[in-house]
Amino acid sequence: MPSAFYDRTTDEVARDLLGAILIRRTADGLMAGRIVEAEAYGGPEDLASHAARSATGRARIMFGPGGRAYVYLIYGLHNCLNVVAHRPGEAGAVLLRALEPLVGVGAPTNGPARLCRALGIDRSLNGASFGGPALQLVAGPVPAEPIAIGPRIGVAYAGAWAERPCRFWLEGNRYVSVKGKSV
DNA sequence: GTCCGGATCTTT
DNA sequence: AAGATCCGGACA
Numbered sequence: 001m002p003s004a005f006y007d008r009t010t011d012e013v014a015r016d017l018l019g020a021i022l023i024r025r026t027a028d029g030l031m032a033g034r035i036v037e038a039e040a041y042g043g044p045e046d047l048a049s050h051a052a053r054s055a056t057g058r059a060r061i062m063f064g065p066g067g068r069a070y071v072y073l074i075y076g077l078h079n080c081l082n083v084v085a086h087r088p089g090e091a092g093a094v095l096l097r098a099l100e101p102l103v104g105v106g107a108p109t110n111g112p113a114r115l116c117r118a119l120g121i122d123r124s125l126n127g128a129s130f131g132g133p134a135l136q137l138v139a140g141p142v143p144a145e146p147i148a149i150g151p152r153i154g155v156a157y158a159g160a161w162a163e164r165p166c167r168f169w170l171e172g173n174r175y176v177s178v179k180g181k182s183v
Numbered sequence: 184g185t186c187c188g189g190a191t192c193t194t195t
Numbered sequence: 196a197a198g199a200t201c202c203g204g205a206c207a
Contacts, residue, residue, distance in 0.1 A: 039190070048190070050203090057203055076200030078191050095190055113191050154190050 001130065001137045006066025006085040010092030013066075013085035014040035015168045017094060019143040021102065023136040024119040031119055033099030033109055034140055037169040037176045039152045041082070043091035048158035051091045061127060063091040069135055071116070071126040078113035079122050083130060083137070097153070097167075100175045111177040145170035148182035 001020070006013060017038050024031045041049040043062075050059035050072070061070045062084055070082035070093045086092035099109040099118075107118035116122065130137040148171040155162045165183045169176045 041190070050190080053204060059203090072190090073200095073202065075189060075191050076202075080190065082190090097190085111191070117192095152190070157189085 001067070001139065003065075003067055003131075006083070007088055008085070010040040010042055010086050010094060011166060013083070014038045014094040014166065015147060015149075017083065017096070017137075018147060018168055018170055019140045021138045021140045022096065022099060022119075023138065024121070025134055025136075026120055028120075029104055031105050032103040033101050033105055033115075033119075035096060035098075036100050036173045037096075037098035037167075039095040039097060039168070040166040041093050041095060041152075042166075043086065046092075046158075046164075047161040048152060048155035048164075049092070051093075055091070059091075062086075062093045067130050067137075069125050069128045069130065071121060071123050073123060074113070079116035080112040081116050081119075081121050081125075098169070098175050098177045100173060110175050143170050145173055147171070148180070150180045150183055153178055 017035050020035050022033050043051050051062045058072050066085045068084045082093035082095050084093045097112050109115045109118045128135050148169050149165045150167050152167045
C-alpha cells in the first residue's frame with residue numbers, strides 16, 4: 001500500500017483494509033491472508049482506544065506515522081496486531097481481527113489473538129513497517145461480499161464510544177470472528 | 184511502591 | 196462460567 005493510504009481517517013482505512021492481503025515472512029517461509037474483519041481505534045477522544053489513556057507508553061506509536069505495526073499483549077497472554085493509520089497530526093490504529101487464509105497458514109485466524117499466533121506475530125514486531133521484510137500489506141481484489149458495519153467487540157466499558165460503529169467485516173464470510181448485524 | 188482492569192481464548 | 200497471566204496507568 002502507498003503511504004498515503006494510511007494518512008486518512010482511521011475509519012476509512014479500516015474499511016478499505018477489508019479485502020487487502022497481509023503477507024508475513026519468517027525464516028520458515030511465507031504466509032498470506034485476506035483481511036475480512038477490522039476495527040478502528042481513534043485518538044485521545046476515543047475512550048475505547050489505548051490512545052485515550054495517554055500519549056506515552058505503549059500507545060505512543062499510535063501517534064506516529066501510519067503504515068507501521070502496533071503489537072500489544074492483552075490479558076497477559078495474547079498478542080494483537082494493529083495497523084497505525086490516522087489523518088496527519090492525529091492518532092489511531094486499526095485492529096486486525098480476522099483473516100481468510102490464502103497461503104501457508106496452518107492455524108485458525110478468526111480472532112485477533114489467533115491471527116497473531118497463526119502468523120507468528122508478537123511484540124518483537126512492534127513498530128515494524130507494513131512495507132518491510134517481515135510484514136507487508138498489498139491491495140487485493142475488490143471483495144465480492146458486502147461490507148458490514150457495527151459496534152466494536154469487548155469495549156462495553158467505553159460509554160457512548162462502545163456503541164460507535166467502528167467495526168467493519170465482510171458479510172457472510174466464514175472467517176469473521178464474531179457474528180453481528182450491520183447497522 | 185501497590186492495585187486494578189483489560190481491543191482474548193481455552194477449558195470446564 | 197472461570198482461569199490463565201502481564202502490562203500500563205492511576206493513585207499514594
